[in-house]
Amino acid sequence: MALPQVKQTATDARLAALSLPEGGWSRPAREAALARVQAMGLPGARDEYWKYTRPDTLTAVEPTSAAVLEVGDEAPVFGARDRLKVVFVDGVFSAEESDDLALEGLTIERLAEASDIHWAKDLYGTLEANGQTPVERPLAALNTAFATDGLLIRVTGKVAKPVHLLYRHESDSSDAILHHVVKVEEGGDVTLLESGPAAARFNKVMEVDVADGAGFHHVRVQGRDHERRAATHIFGRLGTESTLKTFTLTVNGVLTRNEAVIELTGDDAAVHVAGACMGDGDFHHDDTVFITHDAVNCESRQIFKKVLRNGATGVFQGKILVKPDAQKTDGYQISQSLLLDEDSQFLAKPELEIYADDVACSHGSTSGAIDEEGLFYLRARGVPRGIAEDLLTIAFIAEAVQEVEDESIQEEINELVAAWLGRRRD
Amino acid sequence: MLEIKNLQVKLEEEDKQILKGVDLTVEPGKVHAIMGPNGSGKSTLSYVLSGKDGYEVTGGEATLEGEDILEMEPEERAAAGLFLAFQYPVEIPGVGNMTFLRTAVNAQRKARGQEEMSSTEFLKVVREKAKSLKIDAEMLKRPVNVGFSGGEKKRNEILQMAMLEPKMCILDETDSGLDVDAMKLVADGVNALRGEGRSFLVITHYQRLLDHIKPDVVHIMSNGRIIKTGGPELALEVEHNGYADLIEEQA
Ligand SMILES: Nc1ncnc2c1ncn2[C@@H]1O[C@H](COP(=O)(O)OP(=O)(O)OP(=O)(O)O)[C@@H](O)[C@H]1O
Ligand SMILES: [Mg+2]
Numbered sequence: 001m002a003l004p005q006v007k008q009t010a011t012d013a014r015l016a017a018l019s020l021p022e023g024g025w026s027r028p029a030r031e032a033a034l035a036r037v038q039a040m041g042l043p044g045a046r047d048e049y050w051k052y053t054r055p056d057t058l059t060a061v062e063p064t065s066a067a068v069l070e071v072g073d074e075a076p077v078f079g080a081r082d083r084l085k086v087v088f089v090d091g092v093f094s095a096e097e098s099d100d101l102a103l104e105g106l107t108i109e110r111l112a113e114a115s116d117i118h119w120a121k122d123l124y125g126t127l128e129a130n131g132q133t134p135v136e137r138p139l140a141a142l143n144t145a146f147a148t149d150g151l152l153i154r155v156t157g158k159v160a161k162p163v164h165l166l167y168r169h170e171s172d173s174s175d176a177i178l179h180h181v182v183k184v185e186e187g188g189d190v191t192l193l194e195s196g197p198a199a200a201r202f203n204k205v206m207e208v209d210v211a212d213g214a215g216f217h218h219v220r221v222q223g224r225d226h227e228r229r230a231a232t233h234i235f236g237r238l239g240t241e242s243t244l245k246t247f248t249l250t251v252n253g254v255l256t257r258n259e260a261v262i263e264l265t266g267d268d269a270a271v272h273v274a275g276a277c278m279g280d281g282d283f284h285h286d287d288t289v290f291i292t293h294d295a296v297n298c299e300s301r302q303i304f305k306k307v308l309r310n311g312a313t314g315v316f317q318g319k320i321l322v323k324p325d326a327q328k329t330d331g332y333q334i335s336q337s338l339l340l341d342e343d344s345q346f347l348a349k350p351e352l353e354i355y356a357d358d359v360a361c362s363h364g365s366t367s368g369a370i371d372e373e374g375l376f377y378l379r380a381r382g383v384p385r386g387i388a389e390d391l392l393t394i395a396f397i398a399e400a401v402q403e404v405e406d407e408s409i410q411e412e413i414n415e416l417v418a419a420w421l422g423r424r425r426d
Numbered sequence: 427m428l429e430i431k432n433l434q435v436k437l438e439e440e441d442k443q444i445l446k447g448v449d450l451t452v453e454p455g456k457v458h459a460i461m462g463p464n465g466s467g468k469s470t471l472s473y474v475l476s477g478k479d480g481y482e483v484t485g486g487e488a489t490l491e492g493e494d495i496l497e498m499e500p501e502e503r504a505a506a507g508l509f510l511a512f513q514y515p516v517e518i519p520g521v522g523n524m525t526f527l528r529t530a531v532n533a534q535r536k537a538r539g540q541e542e543m544s545s546t547e548f549l550k551v552v553r554e555k556a557k558s559l560k561i562d563a564e565m566l567k568r569p570v571n572v573g574f575s576g577g578e579k580k581r582n583e584i585l586q587m588a589m590l591e592p593k594m595c596i597l598d599e600t601d602s603g604l605d606v607d608a609m610k611l612v613a614d615g616v617n618a619l620r621g622e623g624r625s626f627l628v629i630t631h632y633q634r635l636l637d638h639i640k641p642d643v644v645h646i647m648s649n650g651r652i653i654k655t656g657g658p659e660l661a662l663e664v665e666h667n668g669y670a671d672l673i674e675e676q677a
Contacts, residue, residue: 374517379504381530383529391525397520
């Protein structure tokens with residue numbers, strides 16, 4: 001079927017400006033992904049899936065220039081932790097700034113350098129391709145085709161310390177496309193941390209295959225640069241009795257679209273996708289989640305909290321699809337916004353599609369202002385208004401933050417949020 | 427300590443006068459009780475004194491140790507030494523009871539130019555006071571008032587009062603919802619704070635609390651006014667005869 005003319009033109013222009021990397025073993029997957037992009041076309045303003053978020057700056061030939069935020073001598077996020085640090089500057093791996101890529105229980109290689117016959121061959125682009133139905137995600141296919149860097153992480157045991165991907169943004173016009181593949185083998189367990197703004201425009205895909213009995217924990221703090229734009233996808237596949245937990249904190253950023261596309265394929269697996277965002281002014285944040293239950297007795301939780309002020313916009317599109325044989329599914333989805341003024345808005349589209357009969361799924365979405373009763377109670381105990389509001393705001397996002405397993409990371413997240421609120425009060 | 431003169435209050439949202447000229451003076455170290463029929467304005471008085479939104483003062487004044495409190499923010503009134511134990515304590519999901527207490531204690535200290543309490547000292551004091559009110563450690567960890575029973579909420583109010591050591595304590599029906607033993611605990615908590623020039627205004631419907639917390643003065647409030655003031659015997663009279671006679675006497 002021919003694409004609409006506008007879409008065809010935009011897609012052609014974007015593709016003409018990119019060149020398919022040589023890629024070695026990944027070349028066939030890249031070519032297939034390119035064919036997908038050509039067939040789907042890049043997202044356009046008319047697409048139903050992009051109803052609440054304008055894709056034009058994400059698909060444009062050139063990235064919109066984005067100033068680098070100077071944070072002075074603030075302590076770097078996750079900086080005090082014992083972890084294996086891997087640094088990308090404007091989307092390019094920096095060997096100098098990274099630790100030695102060796103850690104017991106896993107192997108890490110660069111996508112750009114991986115040898116010819118590689119375990120990732122079966123995975124690279126596979127989960128992304130699966131995730132294209134029933135809803136198309138052309139930016140992810142574009143990523144598979146053109147990613148210039150990324151990591152291939154294979155986890156074979158319980159890894160003692162987290163792997164931390166630290167993204168630095170140095171150039172106002174950087175346009176980064178990164179693609180990571182994580183394979184957690186049976187019984188393996190790893191925590192992956194991500195932080196930083198990555199680039200002026202960032203397109204990232206992470207494919208995560210979690211084998212039977214394995215665990216994957218992901219905590220991400222997207223960088224504070226006000227003008228940066230990002231479209232990210234996590235594609236996850238879960239085996240029997242496996243766990244995938246991902247939490248994202250987003251503060252600032254003019255445009256962020258975070259998609260999570262997860263398939264529960266083994267019985268008794270659990271996936272938790274959570275996020276908190278803090279938006280002030282020119283801020284548009286979109287969480288789009290699609291969870292497919294295709295096995296028995298699995299649990300899924302989606303918990304999203306958005307704090308919005310000064311005309312910021314929050315979007316949530318979340319779906320739970322329960323296939324006919326996915327009996328005993330336990331699905332939960334909540335998306336809530338705290339609107340700190342009347343200029344801000346929250347747009348939510350929660351969806352359930354259930355074909356099995358023995359399931360428990362609940363979902364809810366709310367939008368509200370700060371609780372005046374709670375505020376008065378705190379103030380009546382002597383807590384100044386600003387601090388009381390901050391306490392209530394941190395309380396509002398608590399349900400999402402509590403999805404992070406490690407309590408010390410929860411604390412760090414809360415501190416980041418408190419600092420963000422504090423900067424707005426001064 | 428607390429001086430209220432001809433205080434008149436209406437609702438902000440509608441044209442409804444609730445307090446129609448309240449006069450009340452609580453001297454340092456004294457315990458005053460207010461009794462009165464439902465809807466007579468007792469809670470409104472306590473809210474207006476502590477600075478809740480939604481009310482408009484149309485006349486009169488209220489001072490705490492000579493300072494006009496009606497112009498102050500709620501947190502300034504608290505720092506000045508005013509405390510209200512709420513008739514309906516508010517649940518605050520997501521804010522831990524300990525965090526809440528420590529934030530409140532230190533905010534008040536800061537406002538008064540005192541040093542903040544160290545976390546070890548704070549823990550020690552809070553544990554001790556919680557124990558005497560039979561509030562267990564698990565309750566302290568929970569979010570403020572969330573999942574607390576009615577009586578537990580009231581005890582939590584008294585714990586906050588004990589931690590904040592205010593000068594002027596207003597207790598709005600702290601006895602309602604308490605079992606006999608809890609009432610005794612709460613009364614002991616209050617009595618432990620008595621003295622040192624600390625004053626109390628105890629709003630209640632029942633004589634029973636006043637058996638434990640002996641008031642110096644009892645006021646009867648009806649239809650937005652104090653219609654009678656007397657000694658502890660006035661509470662007994664109400665207990666036996668109700669308000670009808672008193673209101674009639676007034677009319
Ligand atoms: N925000 C409000 N909106 C509407 N009416 C109000 C409001 N606050 C108080 N009132 C009214 O003012 C009157 C006094 O209420 P208040 O709560 O002060 O009574 P009270 O003496 O504490 O009663 P109770 O013994 O039942 O606790 C009542 O008629 C009540 O309905
Ligand atoms: Mg009342």
